[in-house]
Amino acid sequence: MQHAHILYGSVYGTARDAAEQLHAQLRSQGLSVSLEKSPDSARLSMLEGALIIVTSTTGAGDVPDNLHPFLHWLETCPDLYRRPFALAGLGDSSYFDTFCGAAEQIQAKLEDLGANALLPSLKIDTLEHADAAAPLLAWGATLPDALRLSWQAA
């Protein structure tokens, strides 16, 4: 069976809770999915299959600490050519220029490496959505079909 891995970046728990719900949803749809809290480069290099990233933004457009190992791993230029990924950012639009900056940083690195977006990336404005999990789960409902299509094409 093909695998997918959810990596989340979270400071206060909102993105973590939403990622946990997405994990449960995807598993209930029969997918083999792991939930990764802060995988190091050794673990990241072992992961096979699609990468699903759910990250909030902290500081001024910064990636949460627990995703720094992932960010640094991306900078070592791992072979992610055509690797399927999906990316959802949580942020607050009152931060204007740095709205969902963490998700944007990660997206740019994945694109540079030639990874293959399964879906248009999602930006959740937590000013608008008190329950950030709701838009994440609606977006995630389209993931199983997108994943299966990418696995058939591989």
Ligand SMILES: Cc1cc2nc3c(=O)[nH]c(=O)nc-3n(C[C@H](O)[C@H](O)[C@H](O)COP(=O)(O)O)c2cc1C
């Ligand atoms: C200190 C601080 C800095 C933040 N900086 C940004 C930012 O630059 N851009 C953004 O879109 N949201 C920013 N946010 C909003 C968070 O990304 C948002 O509240 C998110 O839901 C927090 O998720 P978490 O609980 O998983 O960390 C910031 C929040 C805090 C508390």
